[in-house]
Amino acid sequence: MKVLIIGLDGGTWNVLDDYLLENHMPNLKKLKNGGFSGILRSTEPPASPLAWTSFLTGCNPGKHGVTGFHFYSMEDHTLGIQNSTHCLVPNMYQHLSNQGYKIISINVPWTYPCYKVNGVLVAGMGFAGAESNFTYPPDFKDELLAKVPTYDFRARVQRSKTGQQDLKQDIDDIRKSFQQRIDAAKLASKTVDWDVMVVQFHDTDGMNHCIWKYISPDSRDEYPEYRDEAFKAFESLDKSIGELLNMAGPEETVTFVISDHGGGLLSALVKANLFLKKWGYLKTKSRWEKWLEKTAKSLKKRFGIQVKTIPVHSFAQTPPNKLGINLKKTKAFISHTAIPSGHLYLNIKGRQPTGTVEPGVEYDRIIAKLKERFLSVKDPLTGERLFTRVVTPAELYGENIKASERIGDLVLCPRQGYEVTCSCSKRNGPIHILPDEIPHGTHHPDGICIISGAGVKPASNCQANIIDIAPTVYAVLDAKLPTYIDGKVLQEAFSKSLDIRYMEESDEIESDKKETFKFSKSEEEEVNKRLKELGYM
Secondary structure, three states: OEEEEEEEOOOOOOOOOHHHHHHHOHHHHHHHHOOEEEEEEOOOOOOHHHHHHHHHHOOOHHHHOOOOOEEEEOOOOEEEEOOHHHOOOOOHHHHHHHOOOOEEEEEEOOOOOOOOOOEEEEEOEOEOOOOOOOEEOOOHHHHHHHHOOOOOOOOOOOOOOOOOOOHHHHHHHHHHHHHHHHHHHHHHHHHOOOOEEEEEEOHHHHHHHHHHHHHOOOOHHHOHHHHHHHHHHHHHHHHHHHHHHHHHOOOOEEEEEEOOOEEEEOOEEEEHHHHHHHOOOOOEOOHHHHHHHHHHHHHHHHHOOOOOOOOOOOOOOOOOOOOOEOHHHOOEEEEEEEOOEEEEEEOEEOOEOOOOEOOOHHHHHHHHHHHHHHHHOEOOOOOOEOEEEEEOHHHHHOOOOOOHHHHOOEEEEEOOOEEEEOOOOOOOOOEEEOOOOOOOEEEEOEEEEEEEEOOEOOEEEEEEEHHHHHHHHHHHOOOEEOOOOOOOOOHHHEOOOOOOEEOOHHHOOOOOOOOOOOOOHHHHHHHHHHHHHOOOO
């Protein structure tokens, strides 16, 4: 038995509707109509690093430890980029490799830096370009670049400020990107007689973020020129799906088509730090302090003169403005986001060098008050709650969390269509309602799931969770499951019940990914640039 997994980042039935499948995507239509299909619920927040790592591990983010694109460093109030070494449990590739199964993985996000597998791994989103060692084994990179010299991962379509853009070149680039993933899979298949192959296509999410109104059935007919251009990308994607099905061959194969999250219209940006400032929990730099900091940097750069100032902290997720917080006078702030949610930290004495909040009674009082405050904020369009949940890490993921320091003290979860940002800019106010001409989209917790092939029982309107995919793959292959897994085997997708076997404690392996990897400054700048292009910053 083989398992083929096709990942469509941001894939959503809100775009992949009956019309699109009937007229432009016959391969996906056949898989859906002949298989078990429905909604695949994402993680909370429904962000790519969390969700794809949950797919690989079968665990919630509180257990596996990858909690967003960035992490906040309490020692110096900076942000770093999360990577594969932040995953605290072994994943499906490692367990299956250990049990003798052969793996090919192409373009899955947050698999960089690459790690040892029994096969070939080509990293996805999260590496800095062709100069990085983005494959395992390392020499596969040379083979791949010899075959596909332009192979890379970056945005093919970018958010524009006005929404008016010529899509033709962007769509051509997206179609080439799809073909690059196929070329990589074909090349890997020449040397690996695979049992599991995972190929992820990321530009589906880029289209959601940048041209949602041109691809959503609710609005695409208002933009026929853009719509028809975008349909060409979906046609190429479907062709790529067909090529993968052909690669699986006539042997018994179970095919999964999944997405890490869905998509929807982006209606507004929420500057949660402005609420904290209004309520007296956050203080920003004065103009004088900002000028002094800028002058100090200039003196150091030009003349090597070191001037000690109170630092103005720049948060990478607040482009184009830098976020100046006076941390010596601040009690709480949003440090970073995992689309669409915001991570809130208190500034605690003994935990952060500029701590202002006493642990214990004062901490508990502020947490309770901030929950009450944020839950009382109203959506200016509907009058309903702007934040659907304001929760602690334990309330979000359970008490036994392995990486609470990466999650924060509270997570702010806005209503659908809204994104939390870190900005302290007063321009457009704390809730920036986007004008109608902006075509952007955001994440939705409902992704897609199709299971098709040998032994699958056709059904529609099914419900599953992204943490259910890994245990189901183990069971399909008759492999042993790790005991710590959170997801369940999707028995309802199969005509006959799958055997479920768990590893003995002696069979459990430890992750060989040690949290020692650090991006260089130039690599970090490049990854942040790519995240910005994708609409994640």
